[in-house]
Amino acid sequence: MQRAELDLLRSRLSVIAYAIVGVLLVLLGGFWHFQMAQTSYYVELSNNNRFKQIPLIAPRGRFLDREGRILVDNRPSYDVSYVREGSKHSVEETVAVFAPGLGMTSEEVLELIRKKRGEPKFRPIILKEDVGVADIAFVKARLMDYPEIRVESVPRRRYLFGELAAHALGYVGEVNTEELKREEFKQNKSGDLIGKTGLERVYNNILRGTDGYRRLVVDHLQRPKEVLGEEPSIPGNDVRTTIDLDLQRAAEEAFGDQIGAAIAIDPRTGEVLVMTSRPSFDPNIFATNVSQASVRALNVDKRKPFRNRAIQDKYSPGSVFKVFMTVAGIESQTLNHLDHVNCDGAEVIYGQTRHCWKRAGHGSITLYEALVHSCNIFFYNIGKKLDIDKIAFYAKQMGLGQNTGIDLPGEDPGLIPTRAWKANAYKTKNKAEQIWRDAETINVSIGQGQVSVTPIQVTWAMGGLMAGGQLKQPHLVTSQYLEKLGFKGKTVAESSYPVSTETLEVIKSALWGVVNAGGTGTKAAVPGFDVAGKTGTAQVVALSKHKTGEGTEDNAWFVGFAPHRNPEIVVGVFVEQGGHGGSASAPIAHAIFDTYYRKKTGQFNSTGSGQIAQLTPKP
Numbered sequence: 001m002q003r004a005e006l007d008l009l010r011s012r013l014s015v016i017a018y019a020i021v022g023v024l025l026v027l028l029g030g031f032w033h034f035q036m037a038q039t040s041y042y043v044e045l046s047n048n049n050r051f052k053q054i055p056l057i058a059p060r061g062r063f064l065d066r067e068g069r070i071l072v073d074n075r076p077s078y079d080v081s082y083v084r085e086g087s088k089h090s091v092e093e094t095v096a097v098f099a100p101g102l103g104m105t106s107e108e109v110l111e112l113i114r115k116k117r118g119e120p121k122f123r124p125i126i127l128k129e130d131v132g133v134a135d136i137a138f139v140k141a142r143l144m145d146y147p148e149i150r151v152e153s154v155p156r157r158r159y160l161f162g163e164l165a166a167h168a169l170g171y172v173g174e175v176n177t178e179e180l181k182r183e184e185f186k187q188n189k190s191g192d193l194i195g196k197t198g199l200e201r202v203y204n205n206i207l208r209g210t211d212g213y214r215r216l217v218v219d220h221l222q223r224p225k226e227v228l229g230e231e232p233s234i235p236g237n238d239v240r241t242t243i244d245l246d247l248q249r250a251a252e253e254a255f256g257d258q259i260g261a262a263i264a265i266d267p268r269t270g271e272v273l274v275m276t277s278r279p280s281f282d283p284n285i286f287a288t289n290v291s292q293a294s295v296r297a298l299n300v301d302k303r304k305p306f307r308n309r310a311i312q313d314k315y316s317p318g319s320v321f322k323v324f325m326t327v328a329g330i331e332s333q334t335l336n337h338l339d340h341v342n343c344d345g346a347e348v349i350y351g352q353t354r355h356c357w358k359r360a361g362h363g364s365i366t367l368y369e370a371l372v373h374s375c376n377i378f379f380y381n382i383g384k385k386l387d388i389d390k391i392a393f394y395a396k397q398m399g400l401g402q403n404t405g406i407d408l409p410g411e412d413p414g415l416i417p418t419r420a421w422k423a424n425a426y427k428t429k430n431k432a433e434q435i436w437r438d439a440e441t442i443n444v445s446i447g448q449g450q451v452s453v454t455p456i457q458v459t460w461a462m463g464g465l466m467a468g469g470q471l472k473q474p475h476l477v478t479s480q481y482l483e484k485l486g487f488k489g490k491t492v493a494e495s496s497y498p499v500s501t502e503t504l505e506v507i508k509s510a511l512w513g514v515v516n517a518g519g520t521g522t523k524a525a526v527p528g529f530d531v532a533g534k535t536g537t538a539q540v541v542a543l544s545k546h547k548t549g550e551g552t553e554d555n556a557w558f559v560g561f562a563p564h565r566n567p568e569i570v571v572g573v574f575v576e577q578g579g580h581g582g583s584a585s586a587p588i589a590h591a592i593f594d595t596y597y598r599k600k601t602g603q604f605n606s607t608g609s610g611q612i613a614q615l616t617p618k619p
Contacts, residue, residue, distance in 0.1 A: 055124075058209025059155035061236035063169055063199065065245040066273075072169055074155040077288075078131050080139055081124035082113065087148040098149055101138040102128050119190055126191065130156060130288040157193075157287040163280035165248050167308035168241075168272075168408065168476060170198020171283035196286070198308075199241065199476060202407050206487055209236035237485050241476050242271035246604065247595050251276040254591035258584070259576040260556075261309040261455040264592050267463030267561070267570050270472030270492055272406070274571070274592060275456075277309040311404075311411045314452040315574060318536030318581070319374045320462075320557045321447030323507060325382055326371065327465065328394035330503045334385045337506045340366045343377040350439045354380050357537070371510035372519040374535065376446050383445025388436055391444060392418045397497045398469075399461035400453055405473045405493055414457050417450040448539060459572030462559045466508065466567045469499040508532060512564045515586075523586035524560055529597040533560020533571075533589065535581030553577035558585035562593055569596055 063072035080102060087094065091113060099106045109127055116125045128135065131151070139151050157172050173196045175188050187205065188194060194208075195201035212233035244264075251262040255278045264274035279301075285294055298305055307313060329335025345361035347354050356362065356376040362369065370378035383391075395401060401416030415421075419436040426434045443449030453461075456474060464471035472494055479489025511532040514521040520535040536557030556578030561567040571589045578584030598604040 053213040053215050054150075054152075056212035056214060056230070056233045057152075057154050058211050058233035059235045060157065060172070060193070060209065061207040062238045064238055064240045065243050065248075066241065066271075067245070068240065069245050070160060071165065071241070071243070071245065072157065072159050075158040077129075077154055077156040078136055079126050079152050079154050080128045080131055080135060081126050081150050081152055083122060083124050083148050083150065084113075085121035089146065089148070094146060094148060097142070097146065098127070098139070102131070102135055104128065116190070123191070124150065124152065129154075157284070159283045159287075161245075161249075162282045162284060164252055165243055165275060166198075166280045166283050167277040167310065168198055168243065168275040169283065170200035170202075171196055171286040172200055173286055198408060199239070201409060203239050203477065206239060206482070206485065207236040210234040239477055240481050242266075242273065242478065243275070243476065244273045244596075246599060247274045247592050248276065250591040250595040251588060252278070252280075254588040255575075258578060259303060259309075260574045260578065260585075261313075261572075262574075262588055262592065263310050263456045263459040263572045264596075265459055265463050265474055265570050267467045267470075267472065267567055270474045271478065272474050272476050273569065273596075275310050275476070277307065279303045279305045281305045308408070308410065309574070309576075310455045311406060311408060312454070314412050314414045314454050315555055315576075316449070316451060316538040317447040317453045317458055318538030318555065318557055319376075319447055320458060320534050320536035320559050320581075321444075321451060321453075322371060322374065322379050323462065323465070323511070323534050323559075324395050324398055324400065325379055325386075325391065325445055326367065326507055327398065327499060327503055328386060328391050329382045330506065331394060331499060332386065332390055334390075335367065335382055337367050337502070340364055341370070341375075341378045341381050343375050345377075347377050347380060349380055349384065349442055350437075352439060352442075354442065367506065368510045368513065371507070371534070372513040372517065374514075374520055379445045380442050383442045384438075386441070386445070388441045388444060389418050391441070392416045395451075399464055399471050400457060402457075404456055404460045406456060407475050407477060407490070411456075412454055414453045415450060417444065422450075447536060455572050455574045458557075458559055459570055462561065462572065463567065463570035465499065466504070466561050466570065468504065469497045471495045471497075508564050511560070515560065520580075520582040521558060521560065521586045523582060524558060524589045524593065526562070526590060526593045526597050528601075529593060530563040530565070531560055531590075531593050532562065532564035533558055533586075535586060537580050540577060553579050556581040556584035558582070558589045560586075560589055560593070562597070569593070 059074040062070055062074070065071055082094065084091070091110070095106050095109045099109045112127055113125055136151050139149055142149070159166070159169065172193045175185055175190065175192050175194045179185050179194065180188060180190065184204070185194060195204040200207065210233060212231045214230045215228040217228060247264055251264070251274050255262065255276060258278060260278055262274055262276040263272065265272055281298055326335070330337065342364050343356055343362040345356050345359045354376070357374065362373060362375045365373070365375050365378055367378070369375070392401070395416045401414050403411045403413045422436050423434045440449055444451045460471065460474050473492045475492060479491060482489035511534055512530065513519050514535065515525050515531050515533055521533050524531050524533055538555040538557065540553065540555060554577070556575040557573070558581045559572045561570040571592050573585040573588045575584040575588070595604065
């Protein structure tokens with residue numbers, strides 16, 4: 001019995017001994033793990049309690065015009081931010097103190113913090129942007145007790161001319177969660193400013209700089225004690241655009257309060273000299289935390305100021321399309337430049353009475369006269385001879401019905417209809433509605449019906465035609481400039497199509513007459529510059545409903561070039577519900593041509609007229 005008890009005692013002592021050894025091993029393992037294997041980790045944690053890195057935000061690169069004049073730069077500003085890490089106060093306590101002093105409600109500040117609750121606590125949360133002296137003084141006076149609230153210097157975007165070229169330049173805003181998932185923004189972090197639209201977005205990675213930091217020693221309450229060093233930020237690259245500030249200003253001033261777009265391109269290179277879309281908006285409002293009310297006001301505005309009408313909206317080209325119909329007719333040997341048609345003001349075609357804009361008619365009229373005076377009857381007869389697919393073949397060859405490839409997002413390709421297009425577009429309807437009718441070709445022959453173009457597209461196409469069938473991709477930043485910065489520039493795409501010298505001579509001569517020999521575009525003329533072009537008036541509603549209410553006025557076009565023999569500049573102007581191209585659009589084109597010519601001949605005063613307040617540099 002004693003032996004059994006002794007064995008039991010020994011076994012219990014062995015279990016206890018093993019347990020003690022196990023505990024000692026665990027303690028030794030933990031000691032080794034925390035003191036040896038994780039040394040760097042805990043040293044870093046310790047350092048973080050003593051050292052802090054304050055980010056120094058890099059300014060974005062500036063936008064310049066083609067002559068190096070600043071269009072967009074940065075201005076110094078200050079933000080109030082909140083860092084949750086190391087704070088001895090609760091969020092509610094901090095907010096209760098600072099919200100009233102910053103002119104905000106506690107609910108507003110708490111909502112800003114809630115939106116960032118998933119982010120690291122060491123990352124600053126911006127409570128108020130672009131603060132004034134009073135806000136800075138309020139925060140500075142409480143820094144000793146509330147070191148978690150900071151005033152940080154931040155470069156802020158400054159669009160010197162407000163609305164001028166706003167659709168081309170774009171605007172910036174804080175990157176959102178969805179954008180951070182995209183490849184193009186992989187280098188960004190929450191809180192960063194990125195380009196949202198226009199060139200700001202397209203060249204975002206070229207414009208963005210590299211943030212620096214200031215390294216500080218802080219106490220246990222996170223209060224700064226000593227500056228250890230600083231890594232300065234590296235500003236982003238400046239981007240020189242092809243925009244000519246003087247021409248852009250002339251276009252914007254000439255437009256006034258009208259709705260529409262104006263484009264100017266150098267057809268020899270594809271460089272865009274002017275891009276105007278009216279009405280516009282001031283991108284400076286997005287340089288700070290814009291209010292939802294401001295954005296909502298712009299979004300609900302019936303005039304749609306956010307739309308870049310130059311590249312995003314398509315319209316019937318009206319009589320401007322007659323230029324491209326002429327090329328299709330001559331090049332397909334359907335039309336001869338000596339052909340003539342008798343215009344009595346109206347003609348029955350395919351059972352429908354078709355009218356010329358001149359009710360009394362033009363009488364016996366040649367191709368030259370038909371272009372100069374924009375005779376509908378003449379071009380109806382070309383339409384009768386040409387099939388819609390043949391018209392589409394030549395129109396697309398000349399650049400219509402496709403994207404130009406400009407370096408801006410959101411371009412619309414327009415539409416050049418074909419039989420196949422209609423069959424596909426109406427495939428859910430009955431068979432009869434899927435068949436292209438000859439009467440529809442007649443509508444297309446004068447730029448009405450299903451055909452539609454964007455202002456940049458028809459301007460580009462006109463420039464390519466006048467350059468002898470040479471299309472150069474339009475662009476706002478040259479590849480040569482990007483390569484000088486060390487970035488890979490996108491090669492300007494080029495294409496060509498055959499067009500005879502005879503065809504060009506006929507068209508150039510007629511379009512010179514439109515402007516200079518009693519045609520419909522005389523208001524575009526510039527003495528000494530040999531401007532040529534074509535006006536266009538496109539119906540918004542049927543003639544029977546014309547002038548019966550708001551929104552029924554015709555759209556107005558003018559597309560021209562100069563000098564007419566060897567064009568250096570091509571200008572396209574579209575005025576929504578402007579009435580007639582000759583009275584609404586041609587004067588705007590004149591302003592651009594006139595400015596270009598005066599600059600070319602040394603007669604230009606660069607101060608500009610300053611008729612629109614937004615076109616003056618903002619302080």
